[in-house]
Amino acid sequence: MKTLHSYTHCLHTALLCLSALFLLSCTTEDPKDFYKVGMGTLxxxxxxxxxxxxxxxxxxxxFIVTNSDMLTEYGDKKTGQRLIVSYHFTEKRKNHTWIKLREVFSVLTKPLAHPANQAEMEKLGKDPIQIVYAWMGGGRLEFETPRTKQLNCRKEASDQCLRYGSN
Structure with missing residues (x-):
């Protein structure tokens, strides 16, 4: 009877220690190897x-960039350049947030064409596009077309192609 009681006591102690281990190992901070992806303006x-x-x-x-060499590696970037970046937070304070970049992609931006006459309109041609998704970002109208989905698919792995919904 005494061995059964000590066995139960040991079992309860072990469960309590395991529970404490799981609870203490939880953290609210993002791990350093957890990267976020976002779009922004430099x-x-x-x-x-x-x-x-x-x-x-x-x-x-x-967000303040701590490794600016990532921005100058493929040519000097200018203020206003739109970027897609993969990053993680290195430090957060009341008024400032520091990030470390993992990958940087420049986004091509062009002004709207406003043809002044019929000759300029004919020069532009008639090449309509289908817009799949549109949104406002960084003070600009941004959109996705079936063509950009295919380009993304070719650059990514095949499982990414399925997620983008293209072949």
Whole structure:
């Protein structure tokens, strides 16, 4: 009888220790290897330790970039350049957020064409596009077409193609 009681006591103690281990291992912080992906507009300040920041869409304050070499590796980026970035947070304070970039992709932007006369309209031609999805971001109208889905698919792995819904 005494061995049964000590066995039950050991079992309860082991369960309590395991429960404590699981509860203590939980954290509310994002792990360092967890990257986020977002679209934003580059802001370049030619002063200080961190000359670049990115104003992400749907954010009020720009994120300060700690590894600006990622932005200059493939040509100098200018203020206003639209970017798609993969990043993680390195530090957050009351008024500032620092990020470390993992990947950077420039987004091609062009002004709207406003033909002034019939000759300019004919020069542009008639090449309509189908818009799959449109949204406002960084003060610009952005959109996705079936063609951009196919381009994304070719650049990504085949399982990504299924997620984008193209062949």
């Amino acid at each position: 802001i370049k300040k030619n002063m200080g330790r961190y000359p670049y920041s990115i104003l992400m869409d749907k954010e009020e304050e720009p």
